[in-house]
Amino acid sequence: MRHQAKGRQLSRTSEHRRALLRNMATSLFLHGSITTTVAKAKELRPYAEKLITQSRKKTLHARRLAAAKVREREALAKLFGEISDRFAARPGGYTRILKLGHRPGDGAEMARIELLPE
Secondary structure (H helix, E strand, C coil): CCCCCCCCCCCCCHHHHHHHHHHHHHHHHHHCEEEEEHHHHHHHHHHHHHHHHHHCCCCHHHHHHHHCCCCCHHHHHHHHHHHHHHCCCCCCCCEEEEEEEECCCCCCEEEEEEECCC
16 A cells, blocks of 8 residues: 555656656756646646745755756756746746647547746
């Protein structure tokens, strides 16, 4: 039984899941939105929102903590520049998940997760 087991396994090992979330968060910050399955989008949302909240502090410590999770310099610069400025006055809820229907190949439910405009 999975009593008090937080998060979704996504049929991956913990290392693979951590790498998946890092890559998806990096892509989200670079492109503004990504298309993925609903389960992955729901798992990515708190991960990305915590990074955005951390980036709003704009301290060296916050930048180093985020750099451990966002591996691309471009994405990190965009996170601490454009994205943190955009959400400076917002108390939370920086992303939106839009359901897109089922994927033709295997019927998986797809969704687009995107950063809000303001």
